[in-house]
Amino acid sequence: MAAHDNSADPSFDVDVLIVGAGPTGLALAAQLSAFGASFRIIDRRQTPGTESRAIAIQPRTLEALRPFGIGDELAAAGHPARQLQLHLPEETLNVDLFDSGLEDSAYRQLLFLSQTETERILTQYLLSRRVRIERGAELQDLERLDPEDPFAGMEAKIQRMDRGIERIRARYVVGADGANSTVRAKAGMDWRGTAYPDTFILADVEVDGVEPDTVHSYPTEDGFLFLFPLGGPATWRMIGIKPRGDNSPTTLETLQKLADTFTRGELQVRDPQWISTFRLSHQVAEYFQRGSVFLAGDAAHVHSPVAAQGMNTGIQDALNLGWKLALGSRGLASDDLIDSYDAERRPVGRDVVSATDRIFKLATSRSGLAKLPRTKLLPALAPKVMDWDGLRSRLFRTMSQLNVNYRGSDMVQSGTSRLPGLLASGPRPGDRMPDADVIHQGRERRLQDLAVAPGFTVLLCGPGWPQDAAEQIQASLPRLAGLLHVKQLMTGSSLIAGGPGIIQDVSGLAFHRLGLSSRRPELLVIRPDGYVGYRTAGRDLSGALSYLADLTAAAEPARV
Template identity: 40%
Template sequence: MSETARVDVLVVGAGPTGLTLALELSAHGVDVAIVDAAPDAVHESRAMVIQARTLEVLDRHGVADDLVAAGDDATSVTVHGRRREATIRLFDAAVGETAYPFLLFLSQAETERILAEHLARRGVDVRRGSRVVGVEQDGDRVSCTVHDDAGTPARVHARYVVGCDGAHSAVREATGIAFRGETYPQTFVLADVDVDGLDPGVHAFLGPTGLVFFFPLARPAPWRVLTMRPDGAEGPTALLDLQRAVAAQAGGRVRVHDPVWLTDFSISERCVDRLRAGRVLLAGDAAHIHSPAGGQGMNTGIQDAVNLGWKLGLVCRGVARPGLLETYDAERLPIGRYVVETTGRVFRIATSSNPLVRFLRPRVAPLVLPVLARLPALRRAGFRAVSELDVHYRGGPLAGESTGRRARGARPGDRLPDGRVLVDGTPAALHRCLSATAFTLLLYGPVGRWPQATVDAIATRWGAALRTRRVSLSDPAVDRGTVRRLGIPADQSAQLLVRPDGYVAHRTDGVDLGGIDRYLESVLGTAAG
């Protein structure tokens, strides 16, 4: 970076959130720079669960296959109680609405490496050892002072700055955005270790005084262990302390050894009261932090980046008016608050020191949880909630109209379900026919119902903001699940306008494209074309 640089967007923070945002922007051809205060990329596992929805949105940029190849997928967890254990099937491998019906376990270091490699292929490199020490903005730009490791200052002038720089965000501090919440009284231990006595898969030991979780890792060690800090430990937790804690909760059945990384940490739940201050925006841990329950943290941050990325991309390209950015706060802040609240409730129950809870936890959970997991409806609901497939923006500022007689199926604001279809006459996955940088108009039904001249006219009017695809089912009898999830009978016609992040924006029955045209005009204005 030169002494004075000018870019469209400066991304501060090169964790998964910042890297994803830079990837989104680079896909739009936006001039983006990304800086990080740390002199090197992380080498520890840190966040390690990648959810199905995260894989879906990263697949739009060709990243998901690399992540899956590097990680360890899991569809069940073994719960160990006082005298019994039970393997609980969490997800159905036959779930048809996503290509990723599992939890993917992968070290954050590996996730960041893969994201950074894809970013570098697009000509965007991370400027490390670059600390933001000042943020000033006027009407049409933001000026940041950035110091390198030697303290040498540089100025970066950007149209927009996005703070993805974590819980202690310098960008958030500079804007004066409040970050309210509280810290849990307990201290916890994370370690990447080798383990004797465990079969493959996820394991949860419900001990007499606490819990121990084991998650499979390929690198930098075979296992990640999470537990509460041992009572009476002095100074930083050492391997011997961890071994004693694991032995106490797991009844001596498991031995941990050869740690690659071991750290004590506390858990806070905090959330900002807004995600934007003028031309400065926040995403990921800079905006919300919470307990690790359900593996939601990194995934929620990546979803922030995707939501903001396509909007910033269209605005910076001049395809959409700047007012589109106002919808970022309206859509993502409620999601951040919800995640903070729900993970907090789950974690407080899981770590409660209440004597009754401690008594019941190792005795009741191994009996009740397998019974509940045998119910397909509950298992599907659990999968959708944990995997973030249930996240929606119904009732939000970008949820358009939905006309026609339907009680089920994808509605405006819902994630578009995946499925096998014919796209322009060729068999394909529905998600893979969507554009990552434009709205996609899906014309569902027999090809001849939309005159080509009519389709060409709306495509010409909206230019770079719109792609059109003709969609039908190869065999309605076989693809009943796709019909049900879309909510469109196989013999009818409908139009679904899908946002660049894969959420339904507008839908209507029939062949009149007037509603689609009016929606795009209301959202993008006259900037498109």
């Protein structure tokens, strides 16, 4: 049984049933645990996976896992790569990775880490919270508790290796069970997209003749070869495409032949730790939610791995959904808030599938016209593009997923006194909150560490706030006791002591990145997933209180 199994409603055995204990399901469990929600997590595998599979962790994923202490642990265990060598026919182009555009994050590198290690670190966190992953438990069927009400909860039929059939009644069921999701099939959610004709080769190997700690790309008329600095269980991850029509087993000889084709015999491949072949597709679920059933990660979207987005998108699916289900389990989430998961994350999943499909086709096409961008335009334009700082910055922010936003969501609002989006500076409602070094109680801290928590943070910025503003806010929203935090962000000196609710921006970077003025007060509400939910100018609290009251289904808008 999972930790925090405290569901008070006798209609349910548990509030949330998570099906699948890969990175997405484990991240969801971590957030539910932090909120004290009642959940169980099952996986049909009897033991954790041993293949490295997904290996790239983006800065936004590290940020999103930081509130649980996991971001820093992943960063310490991972292998950063700060350079790409693009091996073109006539020259090798060196490109610095993530050297611009990530100044407002604590993590400024593309990190490579075996998925096995990522899952191990997430699992260790859950074990420290007394969460047990129930392995050897396979979902067989799902039925609504009330056939007439899709939101009344579900009964899951579970086949257990150790004790036969078990039935679990859950308020919510989340399918994090991969591309062949049983949850998706049983919930009747359509799966749309097509398969690619090529067969991929993945291998964790040792490679001689290549510069370490660097991503290597070899684009040719025949496709591409990538080498990523994995660190362990082998030094390198090799990714390539098997020749069409070749159905022979993939061996070390196959890998060496592939390397010879793309590098003119410059590399020696040896000591493979893992070799796998698989077919790729680009597919996305028609909906990420149907009633009480939700999809996340590969169960909701699959695509090419060429842009290192898949696992990262899945983890962020989980962390968008988890706090909403946790609040819903306590009766603190409006129906609109629960439904906003699909509205906020499906466009992200759809965009990732579309973008990676375009990149994949550019990288792999073998037809005359379609391969021109790779064989002719890339060598001509790449040096010029990589020298354009603004474009590189935007590219890195997009790849790192720092630019993902929910500006069109009904779950974010601007106050009436705030300037329209195009005229206002700083992050808009729906944007990720930027990070900066600040001072809190005499110690250097990160702003995100202080303003992103299991709950909402009201950030009072600038001068002139009443001394009892925090008390007014807390008293106006008693239903959110323990889930509502109030901080005041102000410019100041590190020599001046600040109280527990005071954050001092000594450098001015936090104010700059948030688009604030030291002379003008503003208020921001930060959601539990680190996005700005509400923003207004001035010292009027009523808009923020109404926003929070509506979001958490308060009976009446709160007043001050």
